Amino acid sequence: MIDRRTFATRAITASLAASLAPNLFSASTNSSNSDVRLGFIGVGGRGTGVLExxxxxxxxxxxxxxxxxxxxxxxxxxxxxxSGRDRPEAYLKGPYDYRRLLERDDLHGVVIATPWRWHIPMSIDTLNAGKAVACEVGPANSTEECWELVRAAEGSPASCMILENACYRRNMMALLNMTRQGLLGDLLQCRGGYLHDLRKRIILGKGTGVSLPTGGDYRTRQNQIRNGDIYPTHGLGPLAQILDINRGNRFVSLSAFATKSSGLQTWTNRNLPSDHPAQQYEWAMGDVVTSIIQCQNGENVVLTHDCALPRPKSFGWQIQGTLGIYNEEANGIHIDGRSKGHQWEPFEKYQSEFEHPVWQRYQKIGIRGGHDGADFLELSAFVEMLRQDKPAPLDAYDMATWMAITPLSEQSIQLGGQPVPFPDFSDGKWRNREPSFALT
Ligand SMILES: NC(=O)c1ccc[n+]([C@@H]2O[C@H](COP(=O)([O-])OP(=O)(O)OC[C@H]3O[C@@H](n4cnc5c(N)ncnc54)[C@H](O)[C@@H]3O)[C@@H](O)[C@H]2O)c1
Known part of the structure; x- marks a missing residue:
């Protein structure tokens, strides 16, 4: 049972959230007073965190x-x-039982936090059932399913949002604010990625979800069968907002390169007995996958996936423009005419000077929740989208574009790094779509 202190804390937090969260993204009072009713598919490690x-x-x-x-x-x-709410009805009759949940007529939206291969098929089914999608991040299985997602979203009365919490991080929202004000000048190159030592987790699995018969889980399997950037959206999402991708700009081609695979076998040799099943695994994934994506408006993005080597965690973000540069790992910024020549300045000073208005409001109500507060913000955005019947802030075109990096990088690696054309999932609409993410 929940103790009194926890309950009191939750109640205070809930009342703050209820009164203030709807105003985090817009001043609109055009909000429905009725409850938002959500279904959940997948409540392992991440799904439980999102639910909480x-x-x-x-x-x-x-x-x-x-x-x-x-x-x-x-x-x-x-x-x-x-939490004092009614007990949810359980759907537990196997991998397709979610379709029975989608038949309900009392849900406004569905949160999807299942393993990667399910994301787009479940999102398509949810949109076809007329319910809004909030889908966790990961790779697409193929570019074809990205097209199917876009078609389902275009044909559905409901919206589709990718839950890319990196877009809501404090530093990246301040940088969005700065670049919109022109502080870094004309942008030329953005770098980012997912650089996270996940060796133990990839080899042995996380233990919170479905395990493979030989051990490990879905991340293990994807590393065994794919060679491409299999976790592109954290690094890419905020950069895509800064570059107005799908809103006045678009990705036109992608070239990708992979190193050999060595890190996972090295970790296995050093940490597991010689008769452990993982000694027999074969890894398709190169340890470092680098994709270079060319943009319509002349910029490029360098995206790195590096999860099988010892290193501190980083998104590797760097933004270079004609008037300055930001670098996450240096926690530094350099602005022409403002910073001392050739030297980084600490980012903190700029962070407060260029704090995004959303974070200014958020700090007043108190930062809370996982990923340095970004989770609460992204989920507030989803709830606000449903309450105010607004378009998704990170929509199906974004989801298809970002997740398609995986099959496109696989194709390019197979072609020895040759550029592959980037599909225009918006079918030309990028020309007239205006930037819409966190404008105020
Ligand atoms: N945004 C973030 O910062 C963040 C952090 C962690 C994980 N994630 C993402 O969240 C997703 C889930 O990751 P996780 O670590 O929670 O994995 P997990 O294995 O712990 O949880 C997945 C859950 O989905 C359930 N599931 C599997 N197949 C299902 C099906 N057909 N129908 C219904 N339920 C099914 C599993 O039983 C499990 O409970 C992944 O896409 C992961 O990349 C995102």
């Missing part, structure tokens, strides 16, 4: 939850009940 963050918001109900593991589902039901 949403439970802090008043006026959000959870009538239905689906998972293939009874323990995970029961834990999620318990969390909802402990």
């Amino acid at each position: 963050t949403l439970l802090e918001m008043e006026g959000v109900q959870f009538p239905a939850i689906c998972d293939v593991i009874g323990k995970n589902l029961a834990q999620a039901q318990k969390l909802v009940e402990e």
